[in-house]
Amino acid sequence: MGRIIALDVGDARIGVAASDLMKIIANPVTTYHRTGDEQKDACEIAKLIREKEGELIVCGLPVTMDNGENDQTVKTRHFADVLKQYTDLPIEFIDERFTTVSAERVLLEANMRRKDRKQVIDKIAATIILETYMRKKGY
Numbered sequence: 779m780g781r782i783i784a785l786d787v788g789d790a791r792i793g794v795a796a797s798d799l800m801k802i803i804a805n806p807v808t809t810y811h812r813t814g815d816e817q818k819d820a821c822e823i824a825k826l827i828r829e830k831e832g833e834l835i836v837c838g839l840p841v842t843m844d845n846g847e848n849d850q851t852v853k854t855r856h857f858a859d860v861l862k863q864y865t866d867l868p869i870e871f872i873d874e875r876f877t878t879v880s881a882e883r884v885l886l887e888a889n890m891r892r893k894d895r896k897q898v899i900d901k902i903a904a905t906i907i908l909e910t911y912m913r914k915k916g917y
Contacts (some may be wrong), residue, residue, distance in 0.1 A: 780833030782917075784908035785823065786874065786900050787837060787854045788812075792823060793900030795908045796830045801917040804908035806901035816860050824864035835867050838874030838907040872911045874903070 779799055786793035794807040807830065812819050827835060837858050840850045858869050 780831045782834045782836060782908060782912065783807075783827050783830060783832040784836045784904045784911065785838065786904040786907055787857050788900060789850075789853070791900045792819070793902070793904035794823070794826060795901060795904035796832070797908060797912065797917070799831070801912060804905045804912060806898070806905045809898065809900045816857065817863075820857065820860040821864050823861060827865060827867065832867055835861070835865070835869045836908060836911045837869060837871050838903070839871040840874055843875070870911070872907060872914070874907050874910075 781799060782797040782801060784795040784804070786795075790812055792810040792812065794810060795804055796807050797804055808826070810819070810823060810826070835858075837854055839854055841847060855871075858871070862869065
């Protein structure tokens with residue numbers, strides 16, 4: 779029995795969240811700052827997933843309002859393909875529209891300063907992605 783790991787993949791950062799072992803609660807884990815070396819980034823994320831005892835990876839997929847794909851959708855799918863070189867875990871995608879907006883709203887309501895929000899917004903967005911996935915799958 780392992781955890782579900784959610785990723786909010788961006789160009790500069792990757793937000794990471796993990797479920798508890800019973801798959802009831804989604805918790806923010808970290809914000810990984812990308813190096814510019816996609817192989818290294820994927821290797822480090824795979825290492826983190828192993829450390830967190832992941833059994834499934836969920837990537838937020840940024841789709842357009844009409845369910846189409848954009849540049850970031852393609853980049854996210856590509857990163858998932860690279861990540862597959864470093865892990866045998868299944869990777870699923872889930873619509874992540876509005877997760878960053880929702881994360882920003884949560885942090886604003888907590889009166890967090892802009893500088894501080896930037897440090898945590900990606901892992902909060904990953905947590906929202908994970909909560910959405912777990913709710914849709916009936917966990």
